[in-house]
Amino acid sequence: MPTVSAGAVEDLPTDRCVEIGDGRAVVVRVGSEVYAYRNECLHQASPLAGGLVRDGVITCPLHFWRYEAGTGTKCGEPELRLETYPVRIESGNVLVDLPAPPAAVSWREMMLDHAREWDRGDG
Numbered sequence: 153m154p155t156v157s158a159g160a161v162e163d164l165p166t167d168r169c170v171e172i173g174d175g176r177a178v179v180v181r182v183g184s185e186v187y188a189y190r191n192e193c194l195h196q197a198s199p200l201a202g203g204l205v206r207d208g209v210i211t212c213p214l215h216f217w218r219y220e221a222g223t224g225t226k227c228g229e230p231e232l233r234l235e236t237y238p239v240r241i242e243s244g245n246v247l248v249d250l251p252a253p254p255a256a257v258s259w260r261e262m263m264l265d266h267a268r269e270w271d272r273g274d275g
């Protein structure tokens with residue numbers, strides 16, 4: 153699980169989601185607490201990066217679904233929850249443990265996989 157630095161706590165804005173880890177996650181600062189979530193809204197998988205954070209609530213920039221900033225649960229539907237990542241603060245710096253990025257696959261491998269799965273319907 154790679155660890156990504158999000159910089160100093162005091163440098164993180166408190167009013168919006170900040171993208172980290174090549175866009176795979178966002179961090180959200182609420183006071184002195186920092187939370188990290190997968191950068192993907194539960195509605196239509198739009199990035200949450202740049203979404204506003206106000207009164208402890210994240211708002212998706214696309215269609216305005218709202219999530220509790222401290223838990224990642226959707227407001228009014230707590231059974232829906234953003235994927236969370238562990239955050240720790242060391243010497244004032246925010247460190248986030250992200251899942252390993254997906255392995256790179258060549259075009260040739262993707263086409264071969266597609267061909268293997270293709271059902272021609274003649275057999």
Ligand code: FES
Binds near residue numbers: 217
């Ligand atoms: S994609 Fe986030 S509210 Fe629609």
